[in-house]
Amino acid sequence: MxxxxxxxxxxxxxxxxxxxxxxxxxxxxxxxxxxxxxxxxxxxxxxxxxxxxxxxxxxxxxxxxxxxxxxxxxxxxxxxxxGNSDKSQTLALPQLISSEAGFTEYEFKLTTMTPENYAYSITKGDSLSQIFDMLRIPQATMYEILETDLALLALDTLKPGNSLRFWLDSRTQQLDKLEIVFSLAHTVTYQRVDGGGFEYKELIIPGDWTQEVLSGEVKGSFYNSASKVGLDAGDIMEISSLLKEKINFNRGFRLGDTFQIVRSKQMVKGQETGETRIEAIKIINKKREVTAFLYNNSYYDERGTGLERAFSRYPLERKLRISSNFNPNRRHPITRLVRPHNGTDFAAPIGTPVLSTGDGVVIEVKKHAYAGLYIKIKHGQKYKTRYLHLKKAYVRKGQSVSRGQKIALSGNSGRSTGAHLHYELHINNRAVNAMSSDIPIMTEIEGKDRIAFKKMVARYQKNMG
Structure with a gap:
């Protein structure tokens, strides 16, 4: 062998x-x-x-x-x-600008950092859990903030370009404060309070608005034609939702149709915040003129007739028992922390049809650890509605919906003590009592308002040509 x-x-x-x-x-x-x-x-x-x-x-x-x-x-x-000096230095706070940045890129000791905070710019693919892990902030702290955010759901609306700012306690190195910067005009702060836990504060600055006129000819689809002149997807969806009863935006245009849009951009200290507002619309469609003008946060045609259909008070086919009322000052029964209840709870059995209370565009369909499956709808410039703890959603983000349309089935998802529907109404980005607040009602402008409206329309018509 x-x-x-x-x-x-x-x-x-x-x-x-x-x-x-x-x-x-x-x-x-x-x-x-x-x-x-x-x-x-x-x-x-x-x-x-x-x-x-x-x-x-x-x-x-x-x-x-x-x-x-x-x-x-x-x-x-x-x-x-x-280059291998071991000398300890006090370093300025590094600004983390991508999810790939980690502590290994910054060789410093936490005890020598001044001041104790971080800035992080959100990029595509980021997750809150990933960011907290990267900064060595415990997941338990993240869930404390998510619980605080249940009334606002601000963390669910983060998108690339938004910023997170973190402050650490200099003694314990625990997270003391987290701030979300959505824009120069909109921030949300979560502050640790005595006894543990967090409370939030939302700051919205009105800012100044500057107008611009965007015009073009419809070639192919209205969406592509409007995009080419500078309108974003949100603007286009709002226009099509507002005028869908008068124009077929899918196949209702032909060669030679034109549009003029007056859009305002929000400015704070001379800088754009990214927020926009459609002020006036004029579309020449098959030789007829279709218009819309924003007046006192509602849209009207050139005659002063309201274009937005009336809202429904209830998001259900029939009235059900209210199990919990709107209460912005509610406190947790044990911790005594402020835990606002920004909506109305209906004792709806699992599988009850949920209806949109007004015409609008779906801007969120998401699952949340505490809110469960929820839907958020934008109704023009002034109103938004939210529907929480759902079992199933029948709509998708970007979809136009009509008042009374079935959008979901109620459920018991998220952190919930029993089957119910949590419904919210927001006016100018502020939660209000949906059972008692003024809701949109189709009307005509009359009296002194009509004179002011006519002057405004004449000014817009002149600017649009």
Whole structure:
């Protein structure tokens, strides 16, 4: 029997010819040394060739190239020997600008950082859990903030470009405050309070608004034509939802149709915040003029007739018992922390149809650890509604819906003590009591308002041409 060694240079050793264990050891050692000697002889020859070619290459280099090469070599050596200083430094706060940035990129000790805060710019694909882990903030703290955010759901609306700012307690290194910067005009702050837990505060700055006129010709689809002149997806969906009773935005346009849009941009201290508002619309569709004008946060045609259909007071087919009323000052029964109840709870059995209370555009369909499956709808410039703890959603983000349309089935998802529907109404981004607040009612502008409205329409018509 023979055994082939895995290194072919060691040859084949015949075990049958070996009589004693010592002979076997000697034979293997001899064969191994012979193989290694052969390997080193060949390697030495290759090294001599490499050195010879390198010497020839160096001798042919111009003098200036030789000097530069020596200088760069010395610079690298100096960096290697002098760059590994262990001296502790107080570093300025690094601004983390992508999800790939981690603590390994910043070699510092937490105890030497001044001040104790971080800034993080949201990028596509980020998750809140990932960001907290990267900053070494416990997941338990994140869930405390999510619980506080249940009344607002601000963290669910984060998108690329928004910023998070973190403040750490200088003594305990615990998170003391988290701030979301949606824009220069909109921030939400979560502050740790005595006894543990967080409370939130939302700041919305009115800012100044500057107008611009965007006009174009419909070539192909209205969506693509409007996008080319600078209207974003939200603006276009709002226009189509507002005028869907008068224009078929899918197939109702033909060659030669035109549009003029007056849009305002919000400014704070001379900078754009990213918020926009449609002020006036004029569309020439098949030789007829279709218009809409914003007046006192509602839209009207050129005659002063309201374009937005009336709201329903209840998001259900029939009135059900209210199990919990709107209460913005509610406190937790044990912790005594402020936990606003920004909506109305209906004792709806699981599977009860949920209806949109007005015409609008769906802007959120999401699952949340505490709110469960929920839907958010925008109704023009002034109103928004939310429907929480759902079992199933029948609509998607970006879809236009009508008043009374079935959008979901009620459920018991998220943190819920029993099956119910939580319904919210927001006016100008503020939660209000949906059971008692004024809701949109289709009307005509009359009296002194009509005179002011006519003057405004004339001004817009002149600007749009």
């Amino acid at each position: 023979s055994y082939a060694h895995p290194d072919k240079n060691l040859g084949i050793i015949s075990l049958a010819a070996v009589k004693q264990p010592s002979d076997l050891a000697y034979s293997v050692e001899s064969a191994t040394l012979a193989g290694y000697n052969s390997f080193f002889v060949r390697s030495y020859g290759h090294m001599r060739q490499v050195i010879m070619y390198a010497d020839l290459f160096w001798s042919r280099l111009p003098s200036i190239h030789k000097i530069l090469s020596l200088f760069l070599t010395l610079l690298v050596l100096a960096f290697m020997f002098l």
